[in-house]
Amino acid sequence: MRRGPGAVVVLLALLVVAGCAHRGVETTVEPVGRGWSQKGLASWYGKPYHGRRAASGEIYDMHELTAAHKTLPFGTRVRVTRRDTGQSVVVRINDRGPFVKGRIIDLSYAAAKKIGLDRDGVAPVRLEVVGTGDRPPKRAKKGHEKDRPCFWVQVGAFAEAAHAEAARDRLADEGEHAVVLEGPGGIHRVRVGPFESEKEAKKAWERLRRHWPSAALLGCG
Numbered sequence: 680m681r682r683g684p685g686a687v688v689v690l691l692a693l694l695v696v697a698g699c700a701h702r703g704v705e706t707t708v709e710p711v712g713r714g715w716s717q718k719g720l721a722s723w724y725g726k727p728y729h730g731r732r733a734a735s736g737e738i739y740d741m742h743e744l745t746a747a748h749k750t751l752p753f754g755t756r757v758r759v760t761r762r763d764t765g766q767s768v769v770v771r772i773n774d775r776g777p778f779v780k781g782r783i784i785d786l787s788y789a790a791a792k793k794i795g796l797d798r799d800g801v802a803p804v805r806l807e808v809v810g811t812g813d814r815p816p817k818r819a820k821k822g823h824e825k826d827r828p829c830f831w832v833q834v835g836a837f838a839e840a841a842h843a844e845a846a847r848d849r850l851a852d853e854g855e856h857a858v859v860l861e862g863p864g865g866i867h868r869v870r871v872g873p874f875e876s877e878k879e880a881k882k883a884w885e886r887l888r889r890h891w892p893s894a895a896l897l898g899c900g
Contacts (some may be wrong), residue, residue: 756808834891835869
């Protein structure tokens, strides 16, 4: 049975700066070989990007087993294993990101679903290169790649993690890509997005506020 957000809702405008993701950075592509590994957090991205051009030049398809990584060459095949459940999936790198502190890979919706990340949002993983890309390493110029969008709709902020997770799960049932971010003071913020433009974020906000009256549009300047 679905539950409403409940808990304490915090005014969201004060949290804009803390929630901003990525600003222009210079990315160095890292040549790697089979067996290269990395540990960190994985997240996923889907609907807002489906059908749009990825950093590799490909059209992003959320139903393909692909992923975004900040430095691995495009075409690199990586086994992503959840360290908490042991579930794994092999993906091909075709985009750049994630640009959120502590996260090392953004999976497509299809890849996330294979390991249950579509429900959990973020999970600890181990990456292992199982196949190298066929493109030569290159240094990306500052501003060449599109920054990861910084527009979100925040539907609520909760003192209890369980309430935030319940809200996230309800949003997932509604077909939204929602994440839980822990902010200052242990407040758990539930956000939908990110979106590529303020116009798209505003459309989502107008849709969401019908059932989430505390929803607020956030953007980074």
